[in-house]
Amino acid sequence: MSVVLENLRPRTFGVLLLPALSLIALPASSTEIPTAQKQSDYESMSPQTRAIQDDDNVNPGMFWVLDGEERWGRKDGSSNLSCADCHTSESMRGVAARYPSFEVESQRPIDLQERINICRSRRQNATPFRYESKELLALSAFVAYQSRGLPIQITIDERLNPFFDAGRALFEARQGQLNVSCAQCHDDNWGKRMAGNIIPQTQPTGYPLYRLEWQELGSLQRRLRNCLFGMRAETYPYGAIEYIELELYMAWRANGLKIETPAVRP
Amino acid sequence: MARALINVPRKARRGEIVEIKTLVSHPMETGYRRDNIGNPIPRDIISRFVCMYNGTEVFRADLFPAVAANPFLSFFTVATESGTLEFQWTDDQDNTQTASASIEVE
Helix, strand or coil, X not given: CHHHHHHHHHHHHHHHHHHHHHHHCCCXXXXXXXXXXXXXXXXXXXXXXXXXXXXXXXXXHHHHHHHHHHHHCCCECCCCECHXXXXXHHHHCXXXXXXXXXXXXXXXXXXXXXXXXXXXXXXXXXXXXXXXXXXXXHHHHHHXXXXXXXXXXXXXXXXXXXXXXXXXXXHHCCECCCCECHHHHHCCCCCCEECCEECCCCCCCCCXXXXXXXXXEECXXXXXXXXXXXXXXXXXXXXXXXXXXXXXXXXXXXXXXXXXXXXXXX | CCCEEEECCCEECCCCEEEEEEEECCCCECCCCECCCCCECCCECEEEEEEEECCEEEEEEECCCCCCCCCEEEEEEEXXXXXXXXXXXXXXXXXXXXXXXXXXXC
């Protein structure tokens, strides 16, 4: 018995080693996607999944948008103010295209979800919403929906520079037990297949979005956690500055692409 | 957040075959999953859907745990007369969600 096993071992080992070697052989430095080749991840979806996103009567993300519209007008907190008491929903047009954006008081960039929670705690005097809560996703979806069709426009100024650089470094750094970076897949090998799926460019154009795998709406931070988990890297806690830095770099990388919220992705 | 989105053509010719699309928000919890401490999550699904056209049943569906969250159903019917289409979803606890849409037949 043990002899048989001994004979098998070297062969099995060789088979296991081959895929590992091909990973190591990937080029170490990655190249950014040229502007002309940038595309929404909508382009790499099946016609069936596109059809779900295209029709607002079929897109389940619209439930969150409608819920957000209702919450927009609902008074809350000890100030007894609703979002609508200060802002018109029309004034939110274009806002999502500029986020993450620099927040003077905390001296760092914040994303749209944080903006909503800051408004909530400072203006409404209410408790901030939990990350991935229905309330926060619904309001984020409603606000981002106002910018649907507008191009993402992120300008990196001096204040944002260090966070932007950190985001880019994080995007290009090998992480986790698989020792891969975001850029190796999404900059260098987008459009090719991995385990039968097309590797997307990973442009954050439709967040918060309805993912068929989740069967609900989720934020970009939730998606980034999925990716980190897939790389067998450690996830950061929700709201961590690392996510904001990544979101900032990814939004800049998607400059010019149109907002699709609420997008549908497989 | 129980809501429904309905798509029925506003106008149709008599005898025309029209497509009706319905989407309802529901978690469709299968009953087979467990939470993070191992307790089973109780089943909570829509089990029956009925569409009535001016009081006559034109479409019915039984739903099972394998149906995705926020079930989308589309079906066809013949536009016979002007009136209303009424939709009703019933879940395991016998809670119902209703919606209606009108159609004008020329």
